Amino acid sequence: MNPSEYLRKLETTMLSDSLSHNLRLLDTIWNGSADLIVTKFCLGGISCAMLSCEGMVSSAMLSQMVLQPIHSIRQSFPDGDALLSHLSTHLILSADRKLLRNFAEISQSVSAGFVIFLADGASEALAAAVQGFLSRTITQPDGEQNIYGAKEGFTENLPTNLSLLRRRMKSPLLTMQMCTAGSVSRTSLCICYLQDRASKELVAAIRRRLEHLPLETILSSDYVRQFLEEDDCHLFHSVGTTERPDVLCSKLLEGRIAVLIDGTPFALVLPQLFWEMFQTLDDYNVPTAYATLIRLLKYAAFLAALLLPAVYLAIAVWHPELLNQTLLRILSDAEQNAPFSLAAELLGVLFMFEVVREAGIRLPKAVGGAVSIVGGLIIGDAAVNSGLVSTPVLTVAALSVTAGFVLPDLHSVMSLLRPILILAASACGLSGIAVLSVMVLLNLCAAEIYRFPVTAPFAPLKFSRLRDVFVRIGFRSLAQGNFHVSEVRQTHDTNHT
Amino acid sequence: MKRFLAVSAILCTIFLSGCTDIRHRKYADVLAIRTADSDTVSAMLRCDNDKDWISASPDTALLFQPALETAGGIQFSTGHLSLLILQGDSLSPVQQLLRDGWVAPNCPLLLCDPSEDIRSVGDEKLSDQQKAAVENGLLPEIGVGELVGNLESRTGMALLHYHSNNHFSLALHNGTTLLAVLSNDACRGAALLTDRWGDFGFSEISGGLTETILLDSCRIRFRIQQDSENRLIIRTIVRLSLRTGDPALAAQGATRMLQAFFRETATDFGADVCYLEEAARRCGITVPSAQQWREMLRNAAFEILIE
Amino acid sequence: MTRTTPEFSASELSAVLILCRLARFFCCETPYSTQYAAHMLLTGILQAILLIPVFLRKTPYAVPKLTMRILEGFSLVLAADTAADCYRLLTAADAPSPVLTMLLLFAAVFYAVSLPRPAIFRASVFLLAAAILAFALLPLGGLSSARILSLWTSPPAPQGLLSEWTESAELALIPMFAAAQPAASKKAAASWIGARCIALPAIVLFGTMQCGRLRTFHGNPFLLLLARVPLSDALRTDGLWLMLAVACALLACGFFLQSFCGCRLRAPIRRRTIGVSLLFALTILFIIYNVNGGILACAAIALTILQWYRPKEASA
Structure with missing residues (x-):
């Protein structure tokens, strides 16, 4: 059975009321994997189990936000659902909590650093985020050095990268849509854009393409890049990459769409015009x-x-x-x-x-x-x-x-x-x-990408937009009439759809 | 993928069939062509940094390259020719060389006296001496293009640099015969007309004293009219810019030089070597046939007005 | 989703039309003279008059099928003629391996034709910008050596009136584009007329002032102009201009051939293109009068491979 079919099967396999049955099934799914930790205990008279992945959870957070609160339970509960509801509503202090219904969600959440509660008699599981895996600290990106710009670069951790963006763009218009790709790796991807500038049609098209990536795993951004580009025959990339959150913010402000991938510090930006390869942030400093x-x-x-x-x-x-x-x-x-x-x-x-x-x-x-x-x-x-x-x-x-x-x-x-x-x-x-x-x-x-010609705004010629292509005009002039990438998009002939 | 393979296959076929080793060649510095009475041609070549000349006798002037390469045992390129030396009456080799691109239109050329030995005359210094003469206003700048253009003009006569007895001057030639060698004053008058010199200095005697005149620039316009007898009156309006010297003496000297030039070219031979035909047309004068134009120039009155 | 309507902007169409004329200008063998410049101007004015219906038209229209076929066939002849002119220029300039260069040009033209139509239009904008920059630098080397009196030198023979019509024959293709996009075509036609009537005569007059009484050199007056105006003592630019001329010829051939193929944007090239391209190559050879068995053989191989060209359909 190929990974996609296996995943679909897991998605259709729902949790049962019996804790022992669920644990047996999990053991089968995980094939006795050594890093899956199953802790059984009794809470409020109901048998429970706690699942976590070794190395993915923070012991301190687990202790403070989960174990200490749950050990204060003194009352009994009629069934597992009631217990889980009480835990979720009153006790567990983690900000990110969700109820899971099938084994695919459970597997994915455990792999993502959640702790999962299963209770006897409950047909759902409670997941609480207590991630604490080690990752690289924020450092200056090696490949995009700047003299005057910030010294922060993206890391391999997607939430950290999203926070770097959010800190620089404190606007509710900044939208982040999550999706997963990779039939085996189930890598998280995030599509970021400013909703008042990016084309919804383009966002939807990109999302469709990401969701249908014929890849088993995504180990670097270039895996995805080649599927976002329209043709393999072009010498110049029409999807750019950047390691810098400040650069990414500037691109988002021009109406572009970014794709951040968990596990790689390179964000994808599209569309990328040819001239941008000659622009750096220092040009504006x-x-x-x-x-x-x-x-x-x-x-x-x-x-x-x-x-x-x-x-x-x-x-x-x-x-x-x-x-x-x-x-x-x-x-x-x-x-x-x-x-x-x-x-x-x-x-x-x-x-x-x-x-x-x-x-x-x-x-x-x-x-x-x-x-x-x-x-x-x-x-x-x-x-x-x-x-x-x-x-x-x-x-x-x-x-x-x-x-x-x-x-x-x-x-x-x-x-x-x-x-x-x-x-x-x-x-x-x-x-x-x-x-x-x-x-x-x-x-x-x-070369074109989603009807954006890569050679715009020189060809097709938009003379007013050449002010930041061959020369860089002053900021006062630059600030009047900011460039939006949608200006160079080719119109679609609806009569020939 | 197929497209890539196809284009790559075509490109490989093209490139790999055309790859060539660097050609070990020399770069010709001076080329000398001598035409004798019986239409025999001999050619000599000196390459950059070499003292020796390579000689050959091609059947025609245009076959000079294979003949010289065979004699010298090496390929050479004429792209950087600094001097073309001619000896003999006929200038047709020059026209052929220019038309077929063997020499550049700006290549300097020199007509040598038939009695001179080119090997001793055409050393490294000759080209520099010629350039210095042009730079100092002793001779006008004349390239192969200028020569051929004048030969193809209505009067069919042209000026070119002439070397004899270690002395540079100008020769008036009609393509097959050397008509005259101009005097020093006429040569300087020709240089004055072109205004492509760096320093133009001369001396004038006034009241027993010799005064040195140095010019910065010289702008010349022609005004041509016809009198009632259809005789041409050619007014040369000269605007001199002096660096040092008395303006009156400068005017006197310039007038003398220009008059010598017009006398020894237009009046004596009916030669139009300074675009008089074009000036006449600009002034609305119809230029008749070549023979008539030469006669008109011979009979023309030349006036020099110095501003 | 397939776009089938050709899309070009006014600047792109102007660029490609001007480049077509420029390519022929580089290859032209008419000696420069004031009379030639005057004939250029006169022809430009007459052509502007002929284009009045294009300027007046505001809405798209359909070109009759027979007219379209004739214009497409004419495009093939133009493509072949341009390629032949390019070969003559390479030979006149003593360029290395003109035959190999022409083979490379064939490969490049076929590649250009296989791409979606906007590619040639956009590339023309780049090339025209480079040409404008180059022509702006041209007078720098020649200002001091220009002789105004040369403007009154009589040409050896009446020059330019008929040849101007054959060398600006892309005029006939303008209605093809005006049918689909009249507004853009109007501006493009105006730019083309402007270039024809102002820029080219100015270059011819400049060349006339440079060349003096000399009229013949390699048979190509532009090469003579370049020989007279090196950029400096250290740098001659003839070879670099040759690059521009070949690039213009390549784009012009590609444009004409695409017009002949009747290529719509992103539509696949049909197999009839094989016969078309063979016809193109044979026409060139006929025009050159210099049939070289090697060229024919290599062109035939290239054409056979061409049938594999299938541009991808546009994605959603």
Whole structure:
């Protein structure tokens, strides 16, 4: 039986009045799992059992909010339902209490850190939240550093993440809808949006898609991201991620929808427009002119990272007349003794950079420094001194890779496209680069997510909304007429539904 | 997925069939083409940083590259040619080289005296000397494009730099014959007309004293009229901007140079090398056939007005 | 839910129409002269007059089926002609491996056609912005070397009046788009006329001032203009302009071919496109007069693979 069918069966299996029957069934469902703790006792003359998951509940909270109150019971109760009702209404101090009716709910609640009360003669169970599992503290996100912004980032705990959002957006308009996904993992997801700005139709569409995810487990946000995007063939993501609650709040204010996933610190934001990959929160913490300069620098860095090696190759091999004589002489002298073709050199150097980079990520921090030494000194310096690689090639490749570090979100695209552009340049020169660049541009322009073109507001052109794309205008102007992402959504032709 | 495979297959076919090694080539610095009487052509090439010349005798001027590459045993590129030297009467190789893109329109060129040995003349300094002469207003800036454009104009004559006995001047050429070598004053007058120099200095004698004149800029306009006998009256209105020197002496010197230029080109040969035809058209004068235009220029009266 | 109505904004349609004209402009071999600029302006005014019905129309209308078929067939010819012009430009500019570049162009054009229609329109906006930036920088290198008297140089032969009509033939396709979206098409047509009557003649006049009496160089006057106006002593830009020209030609071919295929937004390309594309390739080869067996073979392979292109339907 597959997990979905099993889950459906559990959902239809209701609690019975008999405590022993319920416990036997639970034992069967959990297969004698060692972390399920079953405590039997008698309360008010009725046999009861308390279920909890080891490591998921806080002993202190359990003691203070549950055990101490229930031990003050002196009276008797006619049946289990009455007992549970009394516990829920008068004794248990946990803020989050609910009644459970089937074994699926019980299993899920126990796994989520609830303590479950079963009573003989009761056809329902009482769940009380006393979570106390250990999780990572709130720290600065590694991947989205900022100089002037807050130093808090999301963690793997969904309620903590929701609290980070709620603290920054104390508005009742901020809506959080919970759902679960993953037929085995039953991971909790939360759809967050501002109800006066986000399209209800879009929220419903996203919810439908999340609820029908054909995944057994969700271990990271990218599992979900790929199903929210409309096409696998697009090079650029139309669903963004962020680790920062402040960034997420700014996106929600523009009418976007966020999906937070339990167990991963990356929130998904959709729709993501292409230009947002060049925006950081620091852009809004510095003077306008400097922010504009940095923004333009990023665009230039993107083009340099993508095109510099290919353009260098095309010019050096096919179009040397584009360079001035002095530069040409330097390059020509450097390449005279190189044993490999320029294309092979460039591809080899870029390959080595990727290898070193990947090694730097995977290695333990203790030996991470060795990667720098090996990569920089041994490979770079020795390769040049031995004449295997020429200095201009190494310089160009290093410039290109360094420029790529300015935009970590686009690293995968750049790493993929660089070698292809180099091959095109070696075959067809600058014309080949032009053709391939247009193909990449077409791929970008074809990307849409829920009828939001990724290239908006530049294409389709909304001139007034370009004020935060290539430049960053002053805050006084920016504050007048805030950008709502719904402005760029393509209209739907109802006649052709 | 199929689409990706299809596009990848096509791209791989294209790229892998076209991958090329870096071409070990040299970059030509100076190219010399010599045409002799019996239509034989010889070509010589000096590459950047080399002292030696590579020589060959192609069948036609356009075949210079394969001939020189065979003689030199190396590929070369003419994209950075700093000087094109010609020797001989015919300028047709230049027109062919330009049309087929072997030389850039801005490439400087030099006509050498037939008695000179190009190997000794065409050293590294020649190109720099020529640039310095242009920069100092001794010669106008003339590239291959300018030359070919004038040869294709109505009068079919053009000016080009001329080198003889270690001296630079201007030659008037009609494509097949060297017509005249201009005097120093005429050369400077031609340079004055183009206003593409850095420093234009000259000396004038006044009252037994030599005074140095330095010009900042020179703007020239032509006003052309026809008198009752259909004779052209070409007024050259010159606006000089002086850096140092007496304005009267500057005007005197400029007038002398321009008069020498017009006399030695338009009056003596009916040559239109400074866009007089265009100026006439702008002034509403109908330009007749080439022969008539040359006659009109020969008979034209030139007036120089200095502002 | 499938959208079947083509959607483009005025700016997108303007961009693609202007790029089509720009692509032909780069490839044109008419020498620059004042007369050519005047003919351009005159033709633009006449074309503006012809477009008056488009400007006056306010509501969508249906183009008769036969007219639509004729216009679609004309689009194929335009696509092939543009591709042939591009090949000529690559050959004239001594670009490396023109045949390989054309094969790559074919692959790119087929890819463009397989995408939903808005992709080409949106990409045109990007490319037009790049072109405007490039043309804004062009005079920087040429202001000092411009010679105003050159504007009165007589051209070697009467230039431009007939060729202007053939090179701005995308005019005939405007009614196709005006049928569905008259408001956007009006603005697009106005922008196209503006570019034709102001920007292009200005570039031609600038080129005339730069080139002086020189009229022939590689047969392509734009290359001559570039040769006369390097951006600086350190940097020549001919190769970079060639990139722009090839990119414009690619988008123009894609646009024309999509118009020929009668592609509606997100509708699957039918198998008749195989025959269509074969026709496209053969037309190019015929126009180029330079049938290369390799091109034909590779084009046939590409076309066979094309039948696997099936753009996905729009999701709800």
